[in-house]
Amino acid sequence: MSDIRTALVTGASRGIGKAIALRLARDGRHVALVSRSAGPLGDVRHAIEAAGGKASVFTADVADNKAFAETIEKVASDLGRIDILVNNAGITKDGLILRMSDEDWNTVIQTNLTSCFVAIRAAARHMMRGKFGRIVNISSTSGVVGNAGQANYAAAKAGLIGLSKTVARELGGKNITCNVVAPGFIETDMTSDLPAEIKDKIQQMMAIRRLGVSEDIAAAVSYLTADDAGYITGQTICVDGGMTMA
Ligand code: NDP
Numbered sequence: 001m002s003d004i005r006t007a008l009v010t011g012a013s014r015g016i017g018k019a020i021a022l023r024l025a026r027d028g029r030h031v032a033l034v035s036r037s038a039g040p041l042g043d044v045r046h047a048i049e050a051a052g053g054k055a056s057v058f059t060a061d062v063a064d065n066k067a068f069a070e071t072i073e074k075v076a077s078d079l080g081r082i083d084i085l086v087n088n089a090g091i092t093k094d095g096l097i098l099r100m101s102d103e104d105w106n107t108v109i110q111t112n113l114t115s116c117f118v119a120i121r122a123a124a125r126h127m128m129r130g131k132f133g134r135i136v137n138i139s140s141t142s143g144v145v146g147n148a149g150q151a152n153y154a155a156a157k158a159g160l161i162g163l164s165k166t167v168a169r170e171l172g173g174k175n176i177t178c179n180v181v182a183p184g185f186i187e188t189d190m191t192s193d194l195p196a197e198i199k200d201k202i203q204q205m206m207a208i209r210r211l212g213v214s215e216d217i218a219a220a221v222s223y224l225t226a227d228d229a230g231y232i233t234g235q236t237i238c239v240d241g242g243m244t245m246a
Pocket of ligand 1 (some may be wrong): 010011012013014015016017034035036037042060061062063088089091111137138140141182183184185186187188189190192221
């Protein structure tokens with residue numbers, strides 16, 4: 001078994017997941033990059049390798065339980081171990097609740113919540129074998145305080161908080177921690193469609209008067225996945241410029 005800790009990051013092809021992957025590679029992790037798009041994942045791998053780090057690409061649709069669980073087993077068998085799991089892949093399908101379709105509800109719950117359950121169940125076995133684990137689930141301040149137009153998304157992201165506290169309690173005795181990072185408003189593809197005046201308004205709600213960048217989230221994930229972060233578990237850290245202070 002390699003001495004290098006392995007970190008599996010979902011949604012690593014762009015945005016926050018890409019920044020997390022780059023940061024964990026800088027921290028000396030061998031990063032397993034997971035998303036549906038091989039091309040962008042390959043670019044992230046090249047960036048990591050160019051900086052002297054280690055990364056491998058695994059394409060998977062996290063919303064497909066069986067295929068995703070198989071991908072996690074492939075990561076474990078190809079890289080020999082899974083020490084760190086960052087469940088970051090996520091989507092939005094916004095709409096007011098009176099008009100929200102069953103399909104939009106189910107798709108967001110499946111992609112943003114059920115996939116994390118599937119990943120934790122599969123990866124925890126490998127962490128137990130290695131007697132070490134760090135799990136970070138990327139939620140959202142929408143899951144902490146709610147957000148009009150995001151019933152499906154807020155429910156999934158709030159669900160991650162309950163899931164994480166339970167995993168923290170079940171696996172704490174095995175030296176496995178499970179925490180949540182809840183970003184506020186981070187400039188990525190997910191938020192690029194918002195009009196400038198809405199972004200200005202959001203910025204005014206923040207104690208630190210700027211929108212977040214993906215590296216702000218990556219820094220929190222780096223901290224929670226460190227070897228010496230072993231006494232922090234079941235926590236939710238809002239990385240939101242002081243927007244919610246929940
Ligand atoms: P982006 O839309 O920029 O990126 C989403 C990532 O998730 C992509 O890498 C995408 O990869 C991957 N992904 C989406 N669906 C699937 C799927 N079914 N299977 C595998 N991978 C998938 O989003 P952000 O970087 O902005 O968001 C990352 C996380 O942070 C999400 O969970 C989001 O909810 C959360 N968040 C973001 C906030 C923000 O302001 N940006 C605020 C609060 C939370 P690909 O398309 O290649 O499959």
